[in-house]
Amino acid sequence: MTEKTGTFVVTHAESESAVVRDVDTAQVHTLASNPGLEVHDVLEATVVPEPPLEVTWEVIDVAERRAIDLVDSDLEPTRHAADLAAEAEIGDLVKEERAGTGEIHMFRVPEGEVEAAARDVLEDEETIARAARLEAVRVEVRRSADDGVVSVRYLPD
Structure with missing residues (x-):
């Protein structure tokens, strides 16, 4: 499992899922669930791919969350x-x-x-x-x- 720590902006949010974008690399991560995120939230966080297919991600740690x-x-x-x-x-x-x-x-x-x-x-x-x-x-x-x-x-x- 490859975890990734960085600054992410929420670009899309629904009740069951969300999409975050790494602000440094522009890589997009689809989250398998939405832990209460809203569009324009910024997270200093760590995400990991969800097994077994590793096509969706999960937020495992949030160091900071702020809204823009x-x-x-x-x-x-x-x-x-x-x-x-x-x-x-x-x-x-x-x-x-x-x-x-x-x-x-x-x-x-x-x-x-x-x-x-x-x-x-x-x-x-x-x-x-x-x-x-x-x-x-x-x-x-x-x-x-x-x-x-x-x-x-x-x-x-």
Whole structure:
């Protein structure tokens, strides 16, 4: 039996089963049962394949469990974030560490595509995986249609 310890994000959850994704390798593990997990939960855990076929997995240890809160904010990006994004080409990602912990990611999009870009970020599973890697518990998406800027704030609390 090969156990695997890592950081996992719950991508799908039903009463009888769940699917978790390793945030470092992107490997997906289908759990044979759901030990009370919900979509967007992040686990620092150990999983093992279930015999005899070893196609489903079981969570055998959870060191930490936290939820990632996705927030579609009605606030605009900070002036600093907008200024940083304004220096970038459309589509280029600008990253900046926050004072303390976390990161802010900013990018510009073509005129008229700000809402769609913000929605894509909120619906993308990789947003949650990135938050888990950054040890964030809150992801706040801000946008400015006037500037064509979307900022994604990965916050520790």
